[in-house]
Amino acid sequence: MSSTDTAKPRPPKGEPPVKRRSPERPGDKIFKGLSFGAAMIILVALAGVAIFLTVEGIPGLGASGGAVAGEANFLVYAGRLVYGTLLAAVIALIVATPLSIGMALVISHYAPRRLATPLGYMIDLLAAVPSVVYGLWGILFFGRFMGDIYVWLEANLGFIPLFSGPAATGGRTILTAGLVLALMVIPIITAICREIFAQTPTLHQEAALALGATRWEMIRYAVFPYAKSGMVSATMLGLGRALGETMAVAMVLSASGTGVMTLNLITTQNPNTIAANIARSFPEATGLSVNVLIASGLVLFLITFAVNFAARAIVARSGKRLNA
Amino acid sequence: MTTLEKNPTPTESDLLPLTGPRLPTYAPALVAVAALALGGVLWLVLGSSVALSAFVAAVVFVVALPSWSRAVEGSRSAVDRLVAALVWVALLFAFVPLVSLLWTLLDKGLPALSPEFFTFSMRSVFGDAQGGIYHALVGTVLITLAATLISVPIGIFTAIYLVEYGAGNRVAKTITFLVDVMTGIPSIVAGLFAYALFVLFFGPGVRMGFGGAVALSILMIPVVVRSTEEMLKLVPDELREAAYALGVPKWRTITKVVLPTSMSGIVTGVTLAIARVIGETAPLLIIAGKTDSVNFNLFDERMATLPVFIYYSYTQPGIPAAPGYERAWGAALVLIAIVMILNVLARLIGKAFAPKTGR
Numbered sequence: 001m002s003s004t005d006t007a008k009p010r011p012p013k014g015e016p017p018v019k020r021r022s023p024e025r026p027g028d029k030i031f032k033g034l035s036f037g038a039a040m041i042i043l044v045a046l047a048g049v050a051i052f053l054t055v056e057g058i059p060g061l062g063a064s065g066g067a068v069a070g071e072a073n074f075l076v077y078a079g080r081l082v083y084g085t086l087l088a089a090v091i092a093l094i095v096a097t098p099l100s101i102g103m104a105l106v107i108s109h110y111a112p113r114r115l116a117t118p119l120g121y122m123i124d125l126l127a128a129v130p131s132v133v134y135g136l137w138g139i140l141f142f143g144r145f146m147g148d149i150y151v152w153l154e155a156n157l158g159f160i161p162l163f164s165g166p167a168a169t170g171g172r173t174i175l176t177a178g179l180v181l182a183l184m185v186i187p188i189i190t191a192i193c194r195e196i197f198a199q200t201p202t203l204h205q206e207a208a209l210a211l212g213a214t215r216w217e218m219i220r221y222a223v224f225p226y227a228k229s230g231m232v233s234a235t236m237l238g239l240g241r242a243l244g245e246t247m248a249v250a251m252v253l254s255a256s257g258t259g260v261m262t263l264n265l266i267t268t269q270n271p272n273t274i275a276a277n278i279a280r281s282f283p284e285a286t287g288l289s290v291n292v293l294i295a296s297g298l299v300l301f302l303i304t305f306a307v308n309f310a311a312r313a314i315v316a317r318s319g320k321r322l323n324a
Numbered sequence: 325m326t327t328l329e330k331n332p333t334p335t336e337s338d339l340l341p342l343t344g345p346r347l348p349t350y351a352p353a354l355v356a357v358a359a360l361a362l363g364g365v366l367w368l369v370l371g372s373s374v375a376l377s378a379f380v381a382a383v384v385f386v387v388a389l390p391s392w393s394r395a396v397e398g399s400r401s402a403v404d405r406l407v408a409a410l411v412w413v414a415l416l417f418a419f420v421p422l423v424s425l426l427w428t429l430l431d432k433g434l435p436a437l438s439p440e441f442f443t444f445s446m447r448s449v450f451g452d453a454q455g456g457i458y459h460a461l462v463g464t465v466l467i468t469l470a471a472t473l474i475s476v477p478i479g480i481f482t483a484i485y486l487v488e489y490g491a492g493n494r495v496a497k498t499i500t501f502l503v504d505v506m507t508g509i510p511s512i513v514a515g516l517f518a519y520a521l522f523v524l525f526f527g528p529g530v531r532m533g534f535g536g537a538v539a540l541s542i543l544m545i546p547v548v549v550r551s552t553e554e555m556l557k558l559v560p561d562e563l564r565e566a567a568y569a570l571g572v573p574k575w576r577t578i579t580k581v582v583l584p585t586s587m588s589g590i591v592t593g594v595t596l597a598i599a600r601v602i603g604e605t606a607p608l609l610i611i612a613g614k615t616d617s618v619n620f621n622l623f624d625e626r627m628a629t630l631p632v633f634i635y636y637s638y639t640q641p642g643i644p645a646a647p648g649y650e651r652a653w654g655a656a657l658v659l660i661a662i663v664m665i666l667n668v669l670a671r672l673i674g675k676a677f678a679p680k681t682g683r
Contacts, residue, residue: 129660
């Protein structure tokens with residue numbers, strides 16, 4: 001580089017230096033401005049979400065009485081809803097994570113390639129079903145199916161506090177909601193896991209097999225260590241989705257107001273989630289209730305933002321990027 | 325050495341075998357058939373429910389195959405087979421609800437479909453009078469179209485900035501990261517944002533279709549940015565350099581070389597993004613509201629949409645409830661058909677207009 005620099009003819013003193021680059025054309029300036037502006041709109045929109053929710057939510061923070069469903073103040077109101085939101089999401093993840101990892105393994109390592117591609121399409125199909133359709137199915141079909149199981153659970157495992165009942169024969173419980181959420185989260189976690197599993201260096205896998213490892217030992221000692229950060233982020237992205245999912249829970253879950261804070265999973269007295277509460281109450285809400293609901297939406301936004309931020313940061317640190 | 329001399333002709337049992345005992349290759353299939361047969365006996369002969377019989381069959385399969393393997397092949401192979409059995413059963417477990425959902429939809433939704441179902445609105449429909457989804461279809465199409473018109477230019481220009489101008493600088497990296505995070509915004513929060521924004525201009529209780537379009541854009545933009553960005557990155561640098569070498573300005577290079585090359589991928593991405601937001605309910609419930617009448621004006625009054633129609637047909641089915649439920653199923657079937665068609669369309673576009681790679 002230095003030789004070319006010295007070889008460059010120096011402009012004589014007093015004259016402006018020769019421009020090596022062609023002057024920027026007006027078309028270029030406009031186009032660059034447009035694309036930069038579009039990128040800025042995204043930043044503004046994201047900031048706008050936080051700002052407008054805060055502006056409209058602040059009056060709700062001081063609310064009491066009917067606007068906060070009879071709770072003492074907004075903190076108690078939000079706290080109870082956050083409990084229900086977390087409970088439903090945790091149930092969903094407990095069910096969805098092992099199933100998703102299993103499905104991802106089938107597609108990346110177990111199924112023959114001819115079968116793997118259609119299986120991938122099937123999972124995309126699972127992701128394409130709108131949440132309101134899941135809700136309809138969850139309440140009119142799945143819930144009724146689960147109702148029988150809840151009766152059995154109460155009769156046989158009623159000594160466990162989780163299943164102490166009385167069982168909701170209609171199946172509109174937090175457990176049903178969690179299971180429907182699991183179904184909606186599975187495609188997300190599976191898609192990411194399968195991508196990460198497929199990225200595992202072939203040499204690592206072949207080395208493990210050459211040392212006499214069985215297929216499971218190869219997966220355990222070559223694939224999982226490589227995919228660990230991706231699996232963690234996939235689960236967290238699934239958590240973010242489960243926390244914010246609205247319609248399926250709003251339709252399936254039977255809960256009013258802030259719900260009942262309980263660990264009993266199979267009764268008609270259930271905790272409520274933030275998103276479901278907003279969806280159910282907003283259409284009829286007026287005055288201060290609207291501000292309270294928006295403030296609870298802000299709480300949900302902050303929680304999901306933090307979860308997503310952490311998930312993306314974990315992957316970014318390991319130098320990968322997720323395609324989902 | 326001494327042992328060798330002691331025993332110069334080893335019998336067959338002294339040799340280390342080079343292969344361990346293995347189960348026959350048909351073993352998993354055999355166990356699966358046996359487990360299914362057991363489940364079938366439970367179901368048909370002993371009269372237990374289908375779900376319970378299937379569950380028992382799955383458990384028997386997961387237990388029996390590793391046990392057999394343990395007896396013949398040893399513990400390591402048994403664990404291997406156990407995991408293999410578990411992952412396949414996990415796959416089945418996840419697909420049973422999908423099949424059940426599609427089956428229920430077809431079963432209950434098909435009877436609702438008729439020409440009137442698509443051409444009638446719900447205006448003045450009481451009891452079991454014929455009602456339809458025309459008003460909801462109009463709303464869904466208009467709102468989704470408006471959301472697409474907002475999202476596609478912003479999304480594509482942002483992707484152009486990220487790939488062509490930003491190219492790894494700090495601003496571009498931040499935006500990329502925030503776009504990723506933005507994909508996780510809950511849909512209901514997007515609806516609340518649109519409401520909070522429009523309240524400033526139109527006062528409390530505002531409901532309009534355009535608000536729904538803004539909310540859907542919040543959900544759609546990150547999807548469009550992500551897919552377009554991936555496609556632009558696939559365009560080889562040689563193409564850009566060839567254009568520069570001919571003296572073509574950068575913006576002409578982008579519009580005439582880069583975008584046409586990646587057009588099929590971008591259209592596919594946009595179609596998938598539309599498919600994703602067309603089924604969104606929560607934001608429209610909040611800002612577009614619900615009505616029984618046809619409304620063609622995005623900027624005034626409530627606007628019915630298909631997903632919100634499904635929600636209300638279930639929660640407020642009317643008296644008697646059966647026709648309301650039937651309309652909910654019918655609308656759900658229509659909605660899912662639209663989503664599937666968009667998905668298939670996206671794949672076809674991707675295939676049909678893919679750049680020819682032949683040299």
